[in-house]
Amino acid sequence: MNETDRIVLDLPSRWMNQAGTAGFSPGNQLLPNGSIFVTNPVSLRVRMPSADRNLLPFPGGFLLHTGLPNAGWKAIRRKYQSHWHQSDSPIWIHVISQDLAGLEGIVRDCEEIDGIAAIELGLPPACPRDWMMQLIQSARGEIPLVLHISLGEDLSVLSSLPEAVSAVTLGTPRGIVPEGENGRLIHGRLHGPGLFPQMLNALQDARTWQIPVILGGICNQKDGETALNNGAAAVQIDHLCWQGGLPTGL
Amino acid sequence: MKSAQCSLLKICKNGSVVFVELELPSPVLTAGQFLLARNQRDILPAVLFSTDKRGQYIFPMNSEFHWEVGDDLLITFPHGHGFTIKPDMRKLLMISQTSSPVRLFSAARQILENGGEAALFSRNLPDQVPPEIEVLSDEQLDEAVLWSDAIIGDAQLHHMDFWQGFQTKYQLSARQSVQILVDTPIACDGTAECGVCAIKTHAGWKQACSDGPVFNLRDLEF
Numbered sequence: 490m491n492e493t494d495r496i497v498l499d500l501p502s503r504w505m506n507q508a509g510t511a512g513f514s515p516g517n518q519l520l521p522n523g524s525i526f527v528t529n530p531v532s533l534r535v536r537m538p539s540a541d542r543n544l545l546p547f548p549g550g551f552l553l554h555t556g557l558p559n560a561g562w563k564a565i566r567r568k569y570q571s572h573w574h575q576s577d578s579p580i581w582i583h584v585i586s587q588d589l590a591g592l593e594g595i596v597r598d599c600e601e602i603d604g605i606a607a608i609e610l611g612l613p614p615a616c617p618r619d620w621m622m623q624l625i626q627s628a629r630g631e632i633p634l635v636l637h638i639s640l641g642e643d644l645s646v647l648s649s650l651p652e653a654v655s656a657v658t659l660g661t662p663r664g665i666v667p668e669g670e671n672g673r674l675i676h677g678r679l680h681g682p683g684l685f686p687q688m689l690n691a692l693q694d695a696r697t698w699q700i701p702v703i704l705g706g707i708c709n710q711k712d713g714e715t716a717l718n719n720g721a722a723a724v725q726i727d728h729l730c731w732q733g734g735l736p737t738g739l
Numbered sequence: 740m741k742s743a744q745c746s747l748l749k750i751c752k753n754g755s756v757v758f759v760e761l762e763l764p765s766p767v768l769t770a771g772q773f774l775l776a777r778n779q780r781d782i783l784p785a786v787l788f789s790t791d792k793r794g795q796y797i798f799p800m801n802s803e804f805h806w807e808v809g810d811d812l813l814i815t816f817p818h819g820h821g822f823t824i825k826p827d828m829r830k831l832l833m834i835s836q837t838s839s840p841v842r843l844f845s846a847a848r849q850i851l852e853n854g855g856e857a858a859l860f861s862r863n864l865p866d867q868v869p870p871e872i873e874v875l876s877d878e879q880l881d882e883a884v885l886w887s888d889a890i891i892g893d894a895q896l897h898h899m900d901f902w903q904g905f906q907t908k909y910q911l912s913a914r915q916s917v918q919i920l921v922d923t924p925i926a927c928d929g930t931a932e933c934g935v936c937a938i939k940t941h942a943g944w945k946q947a948c949s950d951g952p953v954f955n956l957r958d959l960e961f
């Protein structure tokens with residue numbers, strides 16, 4: 490595959506938030522003007538909070554397990570469409586649908602909404618290559634498609650991606666942390682600056698993929714700049730968004 | 740919401756519970772509200788609740804304590820909705836189902852200062868309970884429920900069994916309000932709608948970080 494066959498992803502800013510860190514509306518002023526806004530994960534139907542939702546710290550970071558609750562695409566579109574339309578930030582919708590027809594419907598809807606600049610498709614854990622290809626097929630359309638895969642997944646599924654994919658986001662890995670004194674094991678997404686060496690290592694390996702790579706899990710400006718100077722097309726900022734917004738100089 | 744830089748003046752440990760004193764114009768919280776505090780090394784802020792002592796806050800019991808006296812903390816406050824203490828509340832019963840009841844004491848202080856009375860039922864009593872608060876045994880609980888005109892309590896998110904049948908068991912009258920401070924993890928403080936603090940109510944899912952952490956028992960769905 491020649492890289493020039495891909496739909497070109499417009500990156501007016503090389504800094505953006507990571508899905509799940511800034512909600513569904515860019516109106517909360519957490520990001521500097523003009524940076525890309527990535528929505529929380531959106532599913533076709535409503536998703537409830539996980540019964541064992543939790544936040545568990547570990548040295549260098551924390552595990553967050555929420556079940557990715559959201560009101561479902563239709564309700565989210567109704568509530569936030571005007572925010573996306575009015576925003577100065579290009580909007581990326583992070584979609585986690587496992588329903589092929591539903592996914593296609595979301596993408597068609599997004600093509601009709603002003604302000605939406607890309608779809609970021611979150612791959613489920615342990616996604617086999619043939620299922621990934623079907624998801625990509627359903628999510629392809631007129632707006633660029635960014636594939637989101639977590640570190641720790643089998644990254645070989647990404648070899649020779651179809652031209653429908655404009656870029657890949659490398660997200661932080663999932664992990665397990667024992668809970669308090671009872672030691673119950675909680676699974677979830679890992680976050681924190683302690684993961685950066687692994688993320689940087691994966692970024693180096695991704696050079697062979699012949700596709701722009703966006704590196705997630707960035708927890709400070711220095712790590713973001715390091716990633717950008719070492720091959721990342723753009724970076725996604727993690728929980729730093731929760732600490733009163735990002736530095737405006739990005 | 741306000742933010743400020745403040746100094747950590749004092750640390751006192753009481754069993755497994757850690758209290759900190761902050762250099763802050765007080766009071767900055769009402770009972771049941773919380774502030775978020777972090778020093779430069781912290782990845783996430785700590786959730787601090789006030790106690791009945793001015794300027795004193797309780798550090799989260801399940802977190803590793805690593806602050807030192809003199810640390811500069813960045814704090815934001817006030818967060819959440821606390822207990823509603825009405826002037827006509829005279830007989831307060833506190834029922835604690837967590838490892839320390841002290842977060843309830845600032846509500847008791849208000850009632851005591853208004854000339855009311857306060858009683859406490861807890862399996863995890865701190866070394867010092869203010870002398871004006873009557874400590875109850877298991878046998879005294881039923882009677883105290885009938886005596887009280889307001890009940891406040893606390894519980895951990897995944898351990899709500901005690902409260903589940905409380906309302907039916909005690910046939911509470913309409914004038915008896917029961918408010919529960921629900922302990923949930925707090926990650927984004929609502930900015931990301933992350934849902935880790937989600938609480939199920941009869942009006943749908945609510946976020947403890949912004950809609951709570953104090954909820955009316957009648958509103959909770961178990």
Ligand code: FES
Pocket residue numbers: 924925926927928929930931932933934935936937946947948949
């Ligand atoms: S802590 Fe994230 S929504 Fe409450």
